[in-house]
Amino acid sequence: MYKTAHFTRMPDVAQLGRWLVSWVQPSGAIHGFHNHPIWGTNPWRVLDFSCGHTTFATPFMMGLIHLLGHRRDQRGEELLRRLIDYQVNEIQENGEYDHIGFQVGDSVKVGLIHNAIPNVVLAYAALYGRDFLAPGQYEAIGERLKKSLAVLDRQYPNEQPGSGTCNQEYARSWSRMLFALAYEDHPSFERSHRELHQFIKDFHRRGWPDKECSGVLRSCSDPLETFEPAEYYGLMISPLILGWQMYGDQIFLDEALALSRHIARSAWQDKAGQTRLHRH
Numbered sequence: 001m002y003k004t005a006h007f008t009r010m011p012d013v014a015q016l017g018r019w020l021v022s023w024v025q026p027s028g029a030i031h032g033f034h035n036h037p038i039w040g041t042n043p044w045r046v047l048d049f050s051c052g053h054t055t056f057a058t059p060f061m062m063g064l065i066h067l068l069g070h071r072r073d074q075r076g077e078e079l080l081r082r083l084i085d086y087q088v089n090e091i092q093e094n095g096e097y098d099h100i101g102f103q104v105g106d107s108v109k110v111g112l113i114h115n116a117i118p119n120v121v122l123a124y125a126a127l128y129g130r131d132f133l134a135p136g137q138y139e140a141i142g143e144r145l146k147k148s149l150a151v152l153d154r155q156y157p158n159e160q161p162g163s164g165t166c167n168q169e170y171a172r173s174w175s176r177m178l179f180a181l182a183y184e185d186h187p188s189f190e191r192s193h194r195e196l197h198q199f200i201k202d203f204h205r206r207g208w209p210d211k212e213c214s215g216v217l218r219s220c221s222d223p224l225e226t227f228e229p230a231e232y233y234g235l236m237i238s239p240l241i242l243g244w245q246m247y248g249d250q251i252f253l254d255e256a257l258a259l260s261r262h263i264a265r266s267a268w269q270d271k272a273g274q275t276r277l278h279r280h
Contacts, residue, residue, distance in 0.1 A: 017067075024079065062121055064080050066128075076132075080129065081134045087121070096151060113165075120174050126141045142183050149176060152172060176191065177242055196252060205225075230266070
């Protein structure tokens with residue numbers, strides 16, 4: 001039996017918002033402390049003591065867009081525009097986003113996932129937050145996404161079936177799907193459709209922990225067939241659901257639900273009675 005969470009009081013959303021905004025710099029960069037729950041690293045353990053802005057801090061913009069959709073606010077819109085300006089313009093010479101090291105700070109300067117996540121966020125902003133953007137920002141996002149997607153295809157090619165890391169390949173396709181919707185890009189629309197079917201074939205494994213569930217391999221080249229850590233499953237579930245909505249293929253929804261059941265049914269309780277999700 002799975003227990004429903006019970007709150008003694010509702011979370012203070014305004015307090016949470018003030019705390020999140022306190023991390024945002026005048027430039028639009030987000031400075032914070034990221035302690036990685038899977039790999040165990042954090043900025044205090046690396047040389048530059050920093051935490052990257054671009055990778056897993058950018059989804060703050062998605063939450064902000066969602067809130068603005070419920071209640072327009074001039075301060076929130078200005079904040080969103082500042083965040084987008086920073087993200088669109090902070091680029092390395094190799095075409096990848098700058099300051100992308102997430103939990104190991106600027107010690108890491110390259111990586112597919114480090115670029116795919118901000119692409120997801122920018123495409124989401126163009127698709128769902130266009131009413132909140134400054135003049136010219138929609139066009140600037142589109143140009144940045146075109147360039148970034150081309151850079152990633154060149155530097156992290158995935159022509160071979162089963163190539164790459166599962167969650168990162170899904171995130172790249174997710175960003176391309178959102179780009180296709182926001183900018184009516186037909187080649188991106190068709191390519192992502194093919195890729196989702198290929199990812200299911202290559203990475204998904206039924207029967208974990210039961211026949212109604214699917215786990216996903218982190219890499220097809222791993223002889224131990226290690227599953228992705230639980231925290232990454234949202235990067236597969238979200239594009240599969242979007243794919244079902246875009247293309248109508250029932251298998252996309254079926255597999256999204258199978259992945260969700262895999263997470264729920266692989267959970268366990270520790271000695272303190274706290275529910276834990278599997279690490280691998």
